[in-house]
Amino acid sequence: MNLEYWRNWVDEIEAAPLDALLAKASPATRAALERSLERRELTPDDGLTLYTCTGDDLRAMVKCADVARAEDVGDEVTYVVNRNINFTNICFVGCQFCGFKRQRWESDAYDHSDETILGKVADAVARGATEVCMQGGINPDMPPFKYRDLLDVIKSRFPEIHIHAFSPMEIMYGARRVRMEYPEYIGMLRDHGLGSIPGTAAEILDDTVREVLSHKKVDVAAWVDIITTAHALGVPTTSTVMYGHIETPRHVVNHLALLRTIQKETHGFTEFVPLRFIHENTVMYRKGLVKPSEHGELDFQMYAFSRLFLRGQINNIQTSWVKCGVDLAALTLKAGCNDFSGTLMEESITAQAGGDNGEFVPVDLIEQKAREMGRVAVERTTLYKKLYGRKAPNGARPIAASPAQADSHACGGSGCS
Numbered sequence: 001m002n003l004e005y006w007r008n009w010v011d012e013i014e015a016a017p018l019d020a021l022l023a024k025a026s027p028a029t030r031a032a033l034e035r036s037l038e039r040r041e042l043t044p045d046d047g048l049t050l051y052t053c054t055g056d057d058l059r060a061m062v063k064c065a066d067v068a069r070a071e072d073v074g075d076e077v078t079y080v081v082n083r084n085i086n087f088t089n090i091c092f093v094g095c096q097f098c099g100f101k102r103q104r105w106e107s108d109a110y111d112h113s114d115e116t117i118l119g120k121v122a123d124a125v126a127r128g129a130t131e132v133c134m135q136g137g138i139n140p141d142m143p144p145f146k147y148r149d150l151l152d153v154i155k156s157r158f159p160e161i162h163i164h165a166f167s168p169m170e171i172m173y174g175a176r177r178v179r180m181e182y183p184e185y186i187g188m189l190r191d192h193g194l195g196s197i198p199g200t201a202a203e204i205l206d207d208t209v210r211e212v213l214s215h216k217k218v219d220v221a222a223w224v225d226i227i228t229t230a231h232a233l234g235v236p237t238t239s240t241v242m243y244g245h246i247e248t249p250r251h252v253v254n255h256l257a258l259l260r261t262i263q264k265e266t267h268g269f270t271e272f273v274p275l276r277f278i279h280e281n282t283v284m285y286r287k288g289l290v291k292p293s294e295h296g297e298l299d300f301q302m303y304a305f306s307r308l309f310l311r312g313q314i315n316n317i318q319t320s321w322v323k324c325g326v327d328l329a330a331l332t333l334k335a336g337c338n339d340f341s342g343t344l345m346e347e348s349i350t351a352q353a354g355g356d357n358g359e360f361v362p363v364d365l366i367e368q369k370a371r372e373m374g375r376v377a378v379e380r381t382t383l384y385k386k387l388y389g390r391k392a393p394n395g396a397r398p399i400a401a402s403p404a405q406a407d408s409h410a411c412g413g414s415g416c417s
């Protein structure tokens with residue numbers, strides 16, 4: 001990816017008047033963009049027009065996404081000081097896009113003890129984290145109430161920390177292990193300290209695509225059931241999409257349309273996070289099912305389209321420095337994004353899939369990148385309460401983890417459970 005090209009491209013769009021860019025767009029694109037600027041809901045056909053647009057149409061869409069972002073959520077760039085804890089990489093599911101999972105007999109398989117996890121939480125708290133984000137593989141040897149007990153272990157020592165944990169795939173597996181219905185199981189986790197759920201394991205919400213990606217994984221109906229049950233129980237979730245693999249544009253549009261429908265009913269999504277597929281160490285890539293795609297255009301299409309298509313329903317659009325690299329992620333702040341994700345402090349899933357964007361972004365770097373984009377970074381909680389004036393102890397600076405490569409151009413990677 002030619003980062004300099006995209007930097008100039010974004011700067012030119014920012015400098016150009018909105019009307020001039022709209023005038024150069026094709027009639028179909030212009031009509032869809034004008035509808036969005038008037039806050040009218042985009043149809044799936046509008047979505048398809050926008051998600052696939054290129055050239056002058058894409059320039060106009062990026063400008064409109066930036067305008068909509070400014071109108072809807074202002075100029076602040078939010079971030080959370082958090083730590084990822086991938087507590088086990090042992091997994092029997094076998095997703096074709098995953099480079100993280102291990103079989104239990106592999107030499108680098110691990111399943112962290114409670115002491116190790118507590119040590120990581122203690123380190124996170126000492127560095128100012130307000131959240132721990134915990135996901136892991138689907139471990140066949142997991143004790144039946146492992147997820148509940150993990151919450152107890154952490155909350156007994158760190159009652160203040162927000163625990164953002166357990167994807168719908170983990171919820172499905174956990175509930176099955178103890179033969180509980182989702183309302184009962186999620187309610188139990190909530191009562192033991194679960195603060196919110198990552199809306200991962202979504203990949204593409206289409207069962208034909210999911211069958212190719214991972215035939216053992218939670219299907220669309222179960223994913224929706226778990227997410228809407230969580231929302232009904234007062235447990236918010238994020239929402240995600242994994243793009244850049246075998247999906248078609250129509251799959252992406254339908255995926256966002258489904259998320260938008262859920263949000264209208266539940267208001268339980270806190271944010272939307274587009275996650276670029278990282279191909280390098282994945283079965284899909286080795287089998288030749290996917291080709292590496294150039295980074296840049298597809299990412300701008302995805303982020304700008306998301307801002308406009310979800311407008312009025314999900315207004316926090318999070319860029320992913322893990323998948324795109326810090327510099328490209330910063331540029332997407334001018335294409336509709338308003339959130340820079342978290343410090344993470346430790347990230348294994350994308351790194352194992354071949355991502356090379358590092359495992360940690362310190363607060364200072366987030367602030368610097370926001371400034372470079374003419375914006376101001378503001379720390380937030382997981383649930384988007386802004387923490388004006390709070391300075392995380394140690395500035396959430398690296399202690400053990402390696403800092404992200406600030407000038408990394410690489411983009412790619414897969415999601416996880």
Ligand code: SF4
Pocket residue numbers: 091092093094095098099100101136137138169214415416417
């Ligand atoms: S993505 Fe998650 S569920 Fe799928 S194989 Fe990887 S660790 Fe297992």
